[in-house]
Amino acid sequence: MSTRKAALLAVGSFNPPTIAHLRMLETAKSHLETLNFQVCEGIMSPVADSYNKKSTVVSAQHRFKMVSAATKSSNWIRGDDWECTRPTWTRTLAVLKHHLEGVRQKHGAETCLFLVVGGDVVDSFPRILPDGSNLWNADDILKIIMDFGLIVISRDGATPLQTCQAMPTICHVADRITILEDQVLPNLISSTRLRQAILARKSIKYATPDDVIDYIRENNLYAA
Ligand SMILES: Nc1ncnc2c1ncn2[C@@H]1O[C@H](COP(=O)(O)OP(=O)(O)OP(=O)(O)O)[C@@H](O)[C@H]1O
Numbered sequence: 001m002s003t004r005k006a007a008l009l010a011v012g013s014f015n016p017p018t019i020a021h022l023r024m025l026e027t028a029k030s031h032l033e034t035l036n037f038q039v040c041e042g043i044m045s046p047v048a049d050s051y052n053k054k055s056t057v058v059s060a061q062h063r064f065k066m067v068s069a070a071t072k073s074s075n076w077i078r079g080d081d082w083e084c085t086r087p088t089w090t091r092t093l094a095v096l097k098h099h100l101e102g103v104r105q106k107h108g109a110e111t112c113l114f115l116v117v118g119g120d121v122v123d124s125f126p127r128i129l130p131d132g133s134n135l136w137n138a139d140d141i142l143k144i145i146m147d148f149g150l151i152v153i154s155r156d157g158a159t160p161l162q163t164c165q166a167m168p169t170i171c172h173v174a175d176r177i178t179i180l181e182d183q184v185l186p187n188l189i190s191s192t193r194l195r196q197a198i199l200a201r202k203s204i205k206y207a208t209p210d211d212v213i214d215y216i217r218e219n220n221l222y223a224a
């Protein structure tokens with residue numbers, strides 16, 4: 001069987017990045033390798049500041065630097081600041097389209113780009129915003145699943161398959177979504193837990209790479 005090249009994209013706040021964010025990319029890579037893909041690159045793209053109105057979210061500049069620190073020891077995952085340096089929020093389909101171009105230039109015109117998300121992101125697909133608009137466009141979701149490829153990492157409390165099956169606009173492609181468990185490190189880690197621990201002066205060692213901890217300490221992030 002011939003090898004196909006692939007790259008992976010993870011989007012999110014990464015406020016701060018945790019080992020769960022890194023594990024989701026490693027889990028997706030291992031799975032694709034069993035399907036004979038050669039996974040060339042993993043991209044972590046922090047969302048722009050304009051997306052989050054929460055006061056707990058530190059600036060995109062800090063979040064990008066923490067992602068760079070988190071990926072320092074990886075030989076295939078890197079942070080990318082194209083999304084977070086744009087003045088307005090960029091929908092994930094547009095982020096994928098942007099990176100597909102770069103990835104194909106680097107690794108060849110046949111390279112695939114998959115989106116990797118936790119199950120909670122899929123559970124947000126049907127969410128209606130207070131102004132009545134959809135958080136996700138149905139068309140975007142269809143394109144992400146069919147034109148790119150959606151890999152979902154199970155997350156406690158999330159029911160991604162049921163969510164997709166219950167959405168009339170995407171139920172017919174629900175079986176095209178890959179849902180994986182992290183068998184090596186099933187976890188309940190979240191950025192929220194790390195922020196809470198820092199605030200309570202508790203250790204976050206081993207929940208994120210040491211370089212991220214150093215960056216948080218040097219910049220006095222998340223402390224009261
Ligand atoms: N423990 C986990 N298991 C599976 N997916 C995860 C996990 N933690 C984060 N993710 C996924 O990583 C991506 C980026 O997540 P994000 O930066 O919002 O982190 P978070 O831990 O969910 O943040 P917060 O606690 O601040 O809401 C999302 O696709 C999210 O579902």
Ligand SMILES: NC(=O)c1ccc[n+]([C@@H]2O[C@H](COP(=O)(O)O)[C@@H](O)[C@H]2O)c1
Pocket residue numbers: 011012013046047051090091092093120121124135136137140
């Ligand atoms: N319509 C969209 O493209 C869309 C909608 C909601 C969240 N997202 C992305 O998903 C990521 C995670 O967002 P949440 O932290 O709100 O779950 C962010 O990077 C955000 O940009 C994209």
